[in-house]
């Protein structure tokens with residue numbers, strides 16, 4: 001049976017997703033003993049990742065959407081939300097020197113839909129994380145959890161799926177392979193980034 005591109009993406013990135021969930025910095029997000037300081041560290045790491053990635057990703061996604069317009073999907077930048085959340089938590093949002101995020105969006109952008117899949121899909125896990133943050137730390141959309149807040153993303157995942165479910169991105173198996181490679185590259189770049197971040201902050 002032929003699987004849709006979204007089903008293939010989900011299946012073929014499952015190991016990378018599971019591995020990322022066990023990364024210690026991320027794992028502690030769902031701990032019942034999570035502290036504000038630990039949450040602040042995750043926000044800072046996320047902010048550094050998205051700031052670096054979105055320098056290229058925002059214009060690349062806009063160019064892709066010009067080539068393949070969608071009636072209702074657009075990429076909403078995450079870095080400004082993370083910067084607000086860092087401020088609300090009172091954590092510095094700059095000052096760390098960290099390696100740049102290693103994701104290649106260049107060439108004809110064949111990887112790009114896979115990168116967007118990972119970012120848009122992560123809002124699905126974000127729902128659970130938002131509930132947990134409200135419960136353990138009492139933070140909500142306007143007090144440090146705007147990035148994870150589910151209402152904000154309620155439309156973007158379905159809109160992304162509708163846009164991406166049409167056949168522009170994956171007429172041929174070679175294209176599907178590039179999209180899946182882009183998604184796995186994104187998971188692994190984020191994982192590596194969190195590992196580096198953990199080394200930096202725990203070595204201080």
Ligand code: HEM
Pocket residue numbers: 006009010017020021026027029030117118119120121122123124125126128190
């Ligand atoms: C503690 C961290 C995380 C937890 C507990 C978690 C958990 C989840 C859960 C429960 C779902 C929904 C599955 C479903 O509806 O069937 C999901 C979906 C997803 N998550 Fe995560 N997640 C985490 C972190 C991340 C991160 C950091 C990313 C990438 C930036 C990510 C990417 C995705 C994607 C792409 C999907 C959609 C899969 C699909 O339906 O195709 N997750 N996650």
